Amino acid sequence: MTSALVVGETFAVETWWVAVIKAVIIALVGFTLIPAAVTIERKLLGRFQHRYGPNRAGPYGTLQAGADILKLLGKENFRPSGSAAFLFYLAPMLAVIAAVATFAIIPLGDVVTIFGQPVGLYGIDVGIGPLYAFALGSIAFYGLVLGGFSSGSKYSYLGAMRAAAQLISYEVSMGLALVGVIMATGSLSLVDIVQYQQEHTWFIVTQFVGFLIFVIAAMAETNRAPFDLVEADSEIVAGYMTEYGGGGFASFYAAEYLNMVVAGGIATTIFLGGWAIPFWGDAPDWIAPFVVLFKTFLFVIFFVWIRATLPRLRYDQLMSFGWKILLPLATLNALVTAIVVVVA
Amino acid sequence: MLQSYLPALVFIAVATLIAISFVGAGAVIGPKARAIGEKEDAYECGLPSDVKQGFKFGVSFYLVAMLFILFDIEVIFLYPIAVQLGAFGVFALIETIVFIVLLTVALIYVWRRGALEWK
Numbered sequence: 001m002t003s004a005l006v007v008g009e010t011f012a013v014e015t016w017w018v019a020v021i022k023a024v025i026i027a028l029v030g031f032t033l034i035p036a037a038v039t040i041e042r043k044l045l046g047r048f049q050h051r052y053g054p055n056r057a058g059p060y061g062t063l064q065a066g067a068d069i070l071k072l073l074g075k076e077n078f079r080p081s082g083s084a085a086f087l088f089y090l091a092p093m094l095a096v097i098a099a100v101a102t103f104a105i106i107p108l109g110d111v112v113t114i115f116g117q118p119v120g121l122y123g124i125d126v127g128i129g130p131l132y133a134f135a136l137g138s139i140a141f142y143g144l145v146l147g148g149f150s151s152g153s154k155y156s157y158l159g160a161m162r163a164a165a166q167l168i169s170y171e172v173s174m175g176l177a178l179v180g181v182i183m184a185t186g187s188l189s190l191v192d193i194v195q196y197q198q199e200h201t202w203f204i205v206t207q208f209v210g211f212l213i214f215v216i217a218a219m220a221e222t223n224r225a226p227f228d229l230v231e232a233d234s235e236i237v238a239g240y241m242t243e244y245g246g247g248g249f250a251s252f253y254a255a256e257y258l259n260m261v262v263a264g265g266i267a268t269t270i271f272l273g274g275w276a277i278p279f280w281g282d283a284p285d286w287i288a289p290f291v292v293l294f295k296t297f298l299f300v301i302f303f304v305w306i307r308a309t310l311p312r313l314r315y316d317q318l319m320s321f322g323w324k325i326l327l328p329l330a331t332l333n334a335l336v337t338a339i340v341v342v343v344a
Numbered sequence: 345m346l347q348s349y350l351p352a353l354v355f356i357a358v359a360t361l362i363a364i365s366f367v368g369a370g371a372v373i374g375p376k377a378r379a380i381g382e383k384e385d386a387y388e389c390g391l392p393s394d395v396k397q398g399f400k401f402g403v404s405f406y407l408v409a410m411l412f413i414l415f416d417i418e419v420i421f422l423y424p425i426a427v428q429l430g431a432f433g434v435f436a437l438i439e440t441i442v443f444i445v446l447l448t449v450a451l452i453y454v455w456r457r458g459a460l461e462w463k
Binding site: 016019020022023024026027028031073074075076077078080081082083089092093096097099100101103104123124125126127131132151152153154155156161164165168169171172175176179182183186187188237242243246247248250251254315316319320323324327328331334335338339341342343 | 371419420426437444
């Protein structure tokens with residue numbers, strides 16, 4: 001059974017079992033990026049603060065994240081007496097599932113031929129592109145809010161309410177920031193957007209305002225400092241995950257880091273030309289996934305850098321920044337892009 | 345067309361397996377939980393929890409939720425126009441400008457009514 005799928009202008013021709021095997025491999029690769037991101041964050045934060053960071057487990061502390069996960073999984077299964085059992089265990093699962101499913105959208109390369117089979121180096125290339133990521137991001141949001149509400153603790157409640165208000169506020173700006181790119185490309189498929197950038201210039205040049213808005217909103221959406229009010233340690237302990245320990249905490253933690261990687265990946269795809277290398281048009285196919293991962297981790301490093309630099313915002317500052325600065329700016333960007341696209 | 349969503353189901357299946365093994369691992373390989381005294385209480389300090397007697401939140405949270413529904417739907421309506429903007433040219437441009445101006449008027453209205461002030 002061959003499925004020829006019309007996606008924008010491109011045709012992805014894959015037999016169904018190739019698509020399944022490919023999806024399993026890419027999902028597992030996505031999982032291995034979580035300890036990588038955790039290690040990079042902890043080592044870099046250590047260096048930013050004039051200390052070594054983890055340096056005992058494995059060479060240069062690279063196995064520390066794996067050791068942490070193993071330790072967390074062996075912890076006692078515990079939930080407070082005031083919590084709702086089903087939702088308490090469902091919430092971390094939802095967070096992980098949504099994060100991994102979003103990873104599917106990042107294209108790691110073009111269609112290549114492996115053992116005579118055409119394989120597109122992406123988990124999924126659908127005609128709705130970024131909307132798929134937004135839809136799954138909203139499901140991840142259920143994970144946070146249900147986790148906070150089902151714990152039966154006041155810090156968890158406060159964290160859940162903060163998460164709800166913060167995530168929805170910045171989602172609007174995030175969506176509007178991409179409208180300019182979509183107007184220029186005329187397609188929602190992320191593979192099409194990358195190919196457009198290879199033929200023209202990268203969108204970080206032509207859509208710089210959109211890029212800035214997207215990166216700031218992505219930091220808020222993934223609860224990164226300076227927007228980490230959802231789990232502001234000094235105010236509400238750990239927000240929605242106060243009552244979680246062991247596997248549940250590991251799930252939330254993993255989902256958070258994977259969300260950061262996915263945000264970097266989407267920014268790479270849409271604004272940094274995906275797998276394209278400047279001034280090297282005929283790069284071999286196998287190098288493409290490494291280029292995407294390299295650019296993605298540049299974003300991860302940038303997020304860590306920002307975390308080490310800026311103090312946390314106050315909640316009213318967070319809200320007025322999102323609604324009074326980012327949203328009007330994103331609207332203006334969409335308007336100007338529309339005029340330029342049609343007139344030029 | 346729907347077949348292009350097959351990998352998404354595979355991703356969700358793989359993620360579900362890992363999520364269940366993460367969340368369930370404690371019950372299988374961890375020490376058995378025993379409720380001793382106040383161990384099962386929620387982590388709190390100060391006065392006893394007032395969560396169960398109806399926790400009240402500021403009205404701003406609800407205002408933000410309503411504004412989100414308005415503006416998010418408007419953003420979603422912009423996406424189809426954005427995809428076809430080049431194809432339809434000036435007609436689509438005028439439609440887009442009218443739409444964005446309406447959106448901006450709505451934003452200015454809620455701003456001046458003070459709905460964006462965090463109380």
